[in-house]
Amino acid sequence: MNQDSLAYLPASKLARLLASGELTAVELSRAVLERAEQLNAQVNAFLGWDGDDLMAQAEASDKRRKADKALGFFDGIPVALKNNIAVKGSLLTCGSRMLESFVSPYDATVVERMKAAGMLVWGRLNMDEFAMGSSTETSYFGSTANPWDLTRTPGGSSGGSAAALAAGMSPMTLGSDTGGSIRQPAAFCGIYGLKPTYGRVSRYGLVAFASSLDQIGPFGHCVEDVARMMEVLCGVDPKDSSSYPAPVSPFHAELELALTGGRPMVLGLPVEYFKEDGLDPAVRRAMDEVVAYYKEMGWQIKDVSLPNSHLAVPTYYVIATAEASSNLARFDGIRYTHRSESASDAVDVYFKSRGEGFGEEVKRRIILGTFVLSSGYHDAYYLKAQQVRTLIRNDFSKAFEEVDLVLTPTTPSPAFVRGERITDPLQMYLNDIYTICPNLTGLPAISVPCGFASQNLPVGFQLIAPHFEEVRLLTAARAYEKGNDWHTRHPAL
Amino acid sequence: MASVDGYDAVIGLEVHVQLGTESKMFTDAPYYFGAAPNELTNPVVMGMPGTLPVLNKRAIEKTIQVGLMLGCEIPQVSKWDRKHYYYPDMPKNYQISQYDQPLCLGGSVEIELDGPSRNVMGEHRRVSLTRIHLEEDVGKLTHVADGSLVDYNRAGAPLIEIVTEPDIFSPEEAFAFLTSLRNTLQNAGISDCDMEKGQMRCDANVSVKPVGTTKLGTKVELKNLNSISGVRNGLRYEIERQIRELKAGATIVQQTRRWDAEAGVTSLMRTKEEAQDYRYFPDPDLMPVRISEDWKSQLAEGLPELPFDRQRRYMADYSLPYTVTAVLCSNRQLSVFFEEAIRQHNNPLAIANLITNDLLRELGAASSGSEGEDGERRSLDSLGVSAVGVADLVAMVDKGVLSNQMAKEVLSGMIATGQSPEAVAEAKGLRQSSDSGEIEAICRQAMEENPKAVQEFLAGNEKSINAIKGRVMKATQGKANPTVVDQVLRKLLASG
Numbered sequence: 001m002n003q004d005s006l007a008y009l010p011a012s013k014l015a016r017l018l019a020s021g022e023l024t025a026v027e028l029s030r031a032v033l034e035r036a037e038q039l040n041a042q043v044n045a046f047l048g049w050d051g052d053d054l055m056a057q058a059e060a061s062d063k064r065r066k067a068d069k070a071l072g073f074f075d076g077i078p079v080a081l082k083n084n085i086a087v088k089g090s091l092l093t094c095g096s097r098m099l100e101s102f103v104s105p106y107d108a109t110v111v112e113r114m115k116a117a118g119m120l121v122w123g124r125l126n127m128d129e130f131a132m133g134s135s136t137e138t139s140y141f142g143s144t145a146n147p148w149d150l151t152r153t154p155g156g157s158s159g160g161s162a163a164a165l166a167a168g169m170s171p172m173t174l175g176s177d178t179g180g181s182i183r184q185p186a187a188f189c190g191i192y193g194l195k196p197t198y199g200r201v202s203r204y205g206l207v208a209f210a211s212s213l214d215q216i217g218p219f220g221h222c223v224e225d226v227a228r229m230m231e232v233l234c235g236v237d238p239k240d241s242s243s244y245p246a247p248v249s250p251f252h253a254e255l256e257l258a259l260t261g262g263r264p265m266v267l268g269l270p271v272e273y274f275k276e277d278g279l280d281p282a283v284r285r286a287m288d289e290v291v292a293y294y295k296e297m298g299w300q301i302k303d304v305s306l307p308n309s310h311l312a313v314p315t316y317y318v319i320a321t322a323e324a325s326s327n328l329a330r331f332d333g334i335r336y337t338h339r340s341e342s343a344s345d346a347v348d349v350y351f352k353s354r355g356e357g358f359g360e361e362v363k364r365r366i367i368l369g370t371f372v373l374s375s376g377y378h379d380a381y382y383l384k385a386q387q388v389r390t391l392i393r394n395d396f397s398k399a400f401e402e403v404d405l406v407l408t409p410t411t412p413s414p415a416f417v418r419g420e421r422i423t424d425p426l427q428m429y430l431n432d433i434y435t436i437c438p439n440l441t442g443l444p445a446i447s448v449p450c451g452f453a454s455q456n457l458p459v460g461f462q463l464i465a466p467h468f469e470e471v472r473l474l475t476a477a478r479a480y481e482k483g484n485d486w487h488t489r490h491p492a493l
Numbered sequence: 494m495a496s497v498d499g500y501d502a503v504i505g506l507e508v509h510v511q512l513g514t515e516s517k518m519f520t521d522a523p524y525y526f527g528a529a530p531n532e533l534t535n536p537v538v539m540g541m542p543g544t545l546p547v548l549n550k551r552a553i554e555k556t557i558q559v560g561l562m563l564g565c566e567i568p569q570v571s572k573w574d575r576k577h578y579y580y581p582d583m584p585k586n587y588q589i590s591q592y593d594q595p596l597c598l599g600g601s602v603e604i605e606l607d608g609p610s611r612n613v614m615g616e617h618r619r620v621s622l623t624r625i626h627l628e629e630d631v632g633k634l635t636h637v638a639d640g641s642l643v644d645y646n647r648a649g650a651p652l653i654e655i656v657t658e659p660d661i662f663s664p665e666e667a668f669a670f671l672t673s674l675r676n677t678l679q680n681a682g683i684s685d686c687d688m689e690k691g692q693m694r695c696d697a698n699v700s701v702k703p704v705g706t707t708k709l710g711t712k713v714e715l716k717n718l719n720s721i722s723g724v725r726n727g728l729r730y731e732i733e734r735q736i737r738e739l740k741a742g743a744t745i746v747q748q749t750r751r752w753d754a755e756a757g758v759t760s761l762m763r764t765k766e767e768a769q770d771y772r773y774f775p776d777p778d779l780m781p782v783r784i785s786e787d788w789k790s791q792l793a794e795g796l797p798e799l800p801f802d803r804q805r806r807y808m809a810d811y812s813l814p815y816t817v818t819a820v821l822c823s824n825r826q827l828s829v830f831f832e833e834a835i836r837q838h839n840n841p842l843a844i845a846n847l848i849t850n851d852l853l854r855e856l857g858a859a860s861s862g863s864e865g866e867d868g869e870r871r872s873l874d875s876l877g878v879s880a881v882g883v884a885d886l887v888a889m890v891d892k893g894v895l896s897n898q899m900a901k902e903v904l905s906g907m908i909a910t911g912q913s914p915e916a917v918a919e920a921k922g923l924r925q926s927s928d929s930g931e932i933e934a935i936c937r938q939a940m941e942e943n944p945k946a947v948q949e950f951l952a953g954n955e956k957s958i959n960a961i962k963g964r965v966m967k968a969t970q971g972k973a974n975p976t977v978v979d980q981v982l983r984k985l986l987a988s989g
Contacts, residue, residue, distance in 0.1 A: 086543045099542065106536045108543060207542040212777035240545050241779050323777055326575050329586035330540045334643075346641070350579055373577075373772040382774060 006031045007168030008490045010221040011077050012228055012252075014171055018065065018076045025065070025076030028171075029058035029120060032078050036123070036169045039493060044144045045154075045164035047083055047093060049123040054078060057120040064118065073228060075118025080170040082161045083124040084131055085216065086205035087111050094207050095127045095139035098331045098338045098357030108205020109237045110174065110216055117232045123170060126160030129359045130328065131181055131209040133157050134431040137422045138361040145418070146188060147491040148456055152415040155185030158219075162189040165219045167493055172220065172229060176206055178213045179316055180410075180435025183447035185219075187410035187460025190449045190486065192220045192477070196230065197468050198442030199244035202237030208327040210320035211242075213439040222487055223478040226446070227252035230470060246468045258475040265476060267294055267463075268304035268403030273434060280413035282453030287409055290450050290461050293483060294407075304399040304406065308391045309437060313429060315392065316436045318372050318385035325369025331357060364425065393441045396464070405476055406464040408434045410447040414457035434462055444470050448477045449486040458486070500701040500739070502732045503709055504661040506724075508674060509694040510653050510684045511630060512555045517649040518629040519546030519589060524651075526690045530644040538649045540584030545778050552651035553596065553782060554792055555683050556627045559653060560597030561793050562681060565625060571596045572781040576771045581643050582632035590654075592773040594781070595626035602657075602677070603801050604669040614815045617801065620670050621658040628652050633691075647691070659698070659709065664728035671695060671721045676800045680825040688720050695724050700745070701735045710735070711745040715759060717752045727752035731759050803828055811841035820849040826873050830880045837884035844887050851904055852878065877911040878904070886914040893974050899923045927974040929981055932965070935973070936981050939964035950986060958982060 006014070006028060017023035033051050040046050061076035070076075081087065084094045086104040088111075093099045107115070114121055128138040136144040136159025144159040146152040147167035154163040158175025162185030165173045175182040177195035186193025194217045201216045208214060218229035231252070236245040269291070274284070291301050333339040333353025340352030358366070372381035399406055411431060421428045438445035444467070447460040465473040481487060517524050520537035537544040560567050574592035601619035608615030632648040634641055655674070661667050675686040675693060686693040695718050700710035715731055718724040730752075735745055750759040798806070804822040807813045813821070821827050827848060834844045856876060886903060889895045895903060895918060906917035918924055926932060939961050940947050949957040958979075965978050 084543075086541075092542060094542070102542070104543070105541065106544075204545050205543040208778075210777075239547060241547050242545075242777075322774060326577060326587055326772075326774070329577060329579070330542070330584065332579065332581075332586055334581050335539065335584070336541070346581060370772065373774055375770045375772070378772075378774070 007035055008221065009171065010225045011074065011171040012222065012224045015073050015075075015077055019070070019073075025058040025061040025120065026055065028076065029054050029078055029122075032170055036164075039167055039169055042145060042150055042493070043147055043163050043167050043169070044142055045126055045160045045167065045169060046080070047095075047124040047126050047141050047160070048091065049080075050090070054120055054122040057122070061118055061120060071116065071118030072232070073117075074172070074232060076120065077172055078120040078122050078170055079114055079172040079174065080123030080125055080161070080164055081111070081121065081173070082127050082158050082175045084127060084176055084207040084209075085110065085174060086207070087121060091124060092207065093124070093141070094131070095129045095141060096357065096359070096362070097140040098354075099336075100140070100338060102336050104205075106205065109202035109239060110233050111205060113232055113235070119172070119232070123164070125158070125164055125173060125175075127175075128157035128159070128181075129362050130207070130324070131157040131176055131178055131214075132324070132361050132365055134180070134184060134428050135416075135418070135422065136160060136163075136185075137418060138359055140359060143418055146415045147493055148190065148458060149415065151417055152457070153188065153418050155188035155411075155415060157181040157185075158193075159185050161219055162186055162191060162193065165189070165221065166191050166491060168490065172218065172225065174216055174218055174233075176209075176214055176216050177435075177439065178209045178320060179439050180432045182217045182219065183410050183435050183445060183460070183462055184431060186447040187449070187462075188415040188458065190452075190458030190460070190489065190491075192223060192226050192446065192448060192487065194218055194220075194226050194230065194446045194470070194473070195438055195444060196234065196470060197244075197246070197444040198439075199242055200230075200246060200444070200468065200470070201233045202235070202240040202243050204237055204239040208323070210323040211327060212323060213316075213320060215439075223255070223474055223481050224252050226477075227255055227474045230474075244468075249471075251471050251474060254471050255475040255478050258471065259478055259482075262475065264297070264299045265404040265472075266300040266302055266402070267405050267407040267476070268302050268399050269407055270306045270309065270399075271303050272306055272309045273408050278412045278430065278433070279409065280453065283409050283411070283413060283459055286451040286453075286459040287461060290407070290480065293480060297479060297483075299479075301407075302403055304403055306392070306395040306399060306406075306437070308388065308395050311388050312392060312436045312440060313433055315385045315388045316432070316440060317368070317429060318381050319389065319440070321365045321369030322373050322382050322385075323369070325366045325373065328358075328362070328366055333357070361425070389440050392437060396437070396441050396443060400466045404465075404472060408462045408464065410434060410460040410462040414453040414459055438464050443467060444473055446473050446477050448480055450480070450484070451486055452489075496704050497732060498736050498740070499704050500732075500736045501704050502662060502664075502699060502701050502728070503659045504663075504667055504728060505659040505698040505712075506655075506657045506661060506667060506670065507696045507698070508655040508657075508671070509630075510655065510678060510686060511692045512552050512651040512653060513682070513684050513692075514549060514551045514555065514651050516549060518549050518552055518627070518651040519649060520544075522649065524646075524649075526692070528646055530642070531646060533646040534648070538584065538645055540586075546589060546776075548779065548782070549651055552627060555651075556596045556625065556653050557784065557789065558681060558792050558796060559655075559678065559683055560600060560625055561789070562677060562796055562799065563597070563600035563602055563622060563625070565597035565600030565622065567597060567784055567789055568594065569785075570594060570781050570783055573776040573779040574773045575776050576628075576773055578769050578771060580631070580634075581641065582634045582645075582648065584632070584645060584648055588628060588631065589776055589779070590628035591626035595624045596782075596784075597622075597625035599623070600625070602670055602674050603799070604666065604673045605801070606669060607665060612814070612816050614819075620666070621660045623656040623658050625653055625655045628654060664725040664732070667697065667728055668721055668725040671724060673801070675721070676823060680800050681797055682825075697724060697728055699728055699731055699735070701732055701739065711747050713745065713747070714749040715752055716749060716762065717754075719754065723752060723754050726754070726757065727759060730757060734759065797825070800828075807841075807845075811835075811845070813841060813845050817845045817849050820853070821845060830873055830883075833880035834884040834887075837881050838888040838891075840887055840891060843890070844883060847883060847887060847900075847904070851901060852876065852883070855904070855908055876908050878907050882907055882913055889914055889918070893927045893976070894918070894924060896925050896971075896975060898971070899925060923972075925972050925974040926969060927977045929977055932969075932973050932977055933981050933985070935965050935968050936961070936978065936985055939968065940982075940985060947986065958986070
């Protein structure tokens with residue numbers, strides 16, 4: 001098999017080929033490396049990789065397979081990581097000059113879990129600096145292109161992860177999602193992207209942007225890939241106090257069972273989301289078709305109200321920046337970060353190193369976060385935002401009394417042109433309007449590819465489930481996948 | 494309240510105490526004193542990107558225990574906050590601490606004020622506490638000629654902060670407070686509270702106001718008080734300084750001053766205008782702690798008797814003199830040793846005397862003057878003498894087997910060899926004779942050799958008997974039981 005025939009195969013399909021002996025991990029990894037080498041100059045999805053290390057891992061996997069000692073379904077499948085997830089001995093830049101030469105001394109818990117499952121952890125994927133952005137344009141290492149249209153953004157902040165998967169450069173990638181950073185790029189790139197329930201996946205080893213909102217999650221070519229990857233990633237972690245001991249079961253099998261044996265579901269459409277003037281006609285059209293599809297299946301569509309959703313974006317930008325200003329305080333030029341050459345004393349080290357090490361967007365958010373936490377403003381901003389957060393959580397609890405899942409567009413519009421919005425932060429922030437609530441509430445959500453706007457630009461819809469109901473989420477996504485083939489279309493590269 | 498020059502002082506203390514836990518507050522990195530620089534670190538301690546804190550349950554338990562001992566209210570829920578400031582000894586540039594929901598609220602520490610003399614117990618009163626919270630310690634910065642060195646060993650060690658109300662009114666009370674607090678915490682195994690090792694640290698807030706007025710003066714915070722006496726001396730200086738300023742017509746500005754123990758003065762560090770905004774907010778990485786009644790009562794069960802309660806009991810139950818109980822109860826090890834010994838042989842006074850006089854003198858000699866002025870003593874264990882050994886030694890004296898003089902010699906032998914008192918006495922041939930038949934023969938001979946002394950005694954000179962006794966002791970090489978010798982001689986002299 002050559003690289004092009006393998007490039008867009010879902011990871012679960014590749015895993016079956018490995019299991020049947022039709023493919024080896026070495027062959028697969030060689031193909032992945034060749035394609036990444038061939039395409040990265042155009043796409044800039046990867047900040048770097050260690051090919052020798054990937055091949056060594058592949059050989060070890062083949063050896064295990066031969067000895068009938070495969071560690072799991074995905075043994076031998078390469079998985080590339082957003083560069084804010086720690087891999088021992090590997091650069092952990094977070095897309096920032098601040099950490100340009102920082103090598104992680106430890107593995108993130110998800111990395112340990114994937115290695116224990118035999119997966120081949122490789123490649124550092126581009127991202128908005130410290131995950132702050134919606135276009136992968138704030139990366140210190142240059143922006144990433146959308147494989148469907150290289151002049152456009154793949155979204156962000158996990159733009160590298162989405163672009164790499166969509167371009168067939170790695171059969172599996174991980175991103176992190178603080179306000180939509182997995183789902184928005186998944187929608188822009190025509191693939192699946194899931195943000196798990198807060199507490200489902202350990203955050204240990206994920207460089208914190210906003211601790212109460214961050215979750216690691218997978219991108220995939222199909223629902224099965226995402227479901228099976230969740231089985232690898234999920235589970236309580238003693239190193240993360242916010243991880244929750246929810247049961248982890250064979251999600252991929254459960255969702256098939258639910259699909260055949262389960263009752264028709266009730267999907268809720270938030271009326272507020274469709275009043276938005278900013279909603280692109282192409283996205284609105286795609287949503288109408290999604291609704292029609294589910295109705296045809298016999299599922300019920302119901303209007304629900306999320307009356308406080310107009311407060312989500314400002315609430316998010318208070319809480320996320322407050323936490324970020326604290327989390328990023330450790331990058332100070334003293335220990336392992338960029339240190340200014342021209343600093344004259346300790347205070348100067350702080351000012352100059354941070355001044356040089358952080359980009360504009362990161363500085364903007366640190367300043368905003370510092371302000372909202374400062375004495376005299378704390379109650380008016382941070383405390384108020386936490387109160388609104390509770391109101392938004394209550395809105396969803398109420399909605400889930402009537403519906404099984406909430407259905408929304410993932411983004412107001414398809415991928416925009418690179419450079420178009422980077423100078424207008426407010427316009428950029430509004431991109432997250434539909435994706436922010438699951439982070440503020442901790443709810444799990446998935447973006448599902450559902451068609452194309454003009455110029456062949458992918459569109460996605462979002463499903464939101466109650467806490468720890470990932471199987472319900474995946475079941476509905478699979479129901480849609482069965483009758484649609486959007487996910488099988490790939491960019492011409 | 495001790496007035497100086499028409500002014501009263503009002504003092505509040507903030508005492509930091511490291512909890513002697515095996516691992517750090519938010520990670521399993523070990524913590525102990527004396528490791529090579531930066532040895533006790535891991536990615537969490539160093540605040541590496543992506544690392545997360547997890548709570549040390551033992552540290553929480555110890556803090557609750559401190560609260561229970563000091564009569565604090567233990568709320569049902571306690572939470573964690575981040576306190577932000579930039580300093581190179583702070584790996585994350587924020588400290589995980591507790592802002593508005595600490596583990597302990599209120600409470601008090603019993604203190605003893607100076608008595609009319611050293612031999613008489615002074616007045617006792619309770620100093621009110623505001624709160625006790627748990628946080629992580631920071632690293633240590635050392636300034637050298639060409640820069641500064643940071644050691645993160647201490648960073649992340651569990652640290653409690655005990656905050657008093659402005660309820661201390663003299664440097665001597667502050668001294669008494671810290672002494673009592675240290676005894677209480679040492680006694681319960683919470684911390685060794687060694688100020689030299691930084692296990693206990695104290696900042697003081699002090700103001701003065703004219704006698705008879707109620708409005709508090711402007712407070713000054715004192716730092717770098719590195720010993721309990723340092724706290725007392727720094728406060729003495731600062732109170733005098735403030736009174737001097739006020740008398741000269743100046744006003745006191747809210748400020749932080751540094752005590753220089755060598756120069757014996759305080760100097761300005763910063764004024765209030767430079768005070769920092771710590772931007773406290775709840776740490777999103779840590780869940781609040783819920784404290785159940787069950788957990789609390791379980792922790793209460795493990796608590797020892799408080800030192801002052803124990804002292805009162807020793808005075809009441811064993812009729813021990815105040816000074817002896819003060820020494821015994823100043824140190825958990827001493828009182829445990831004492832109680833173990835009296836279980837073995839029931840002579841509390843003799844055992845208490847032997848411990849507080851002989852044993853501590855030996856300990857002082859063994860540590861050759863290393864005993865700090867704050868009374869930090871070397872461990873009893875270093876002498877290699879067991880409580881049972883001491884009990885047996887006193888029992889041998891009580892049975893007349895050893896004289897008091899011999900007992901001291903045997904004790905030295907026990908310390909030197911680590912052997913039991915019986916074995917030491919045997920090896921040294923120390924055993925007093927109480928055989929009155931044998932002693933009578935020697936007494937008769939001594940009387941015959943000292944007719945003059947005998948005559949003088951019979952003439953009424955009581956002291957003359959000592960000359961005869963001296964003969965007897967010399968003849969027996971000191972092994973005759975002096976009590977028996979006295980009895981025999983008096984009988985012989987009386988019978989002429």
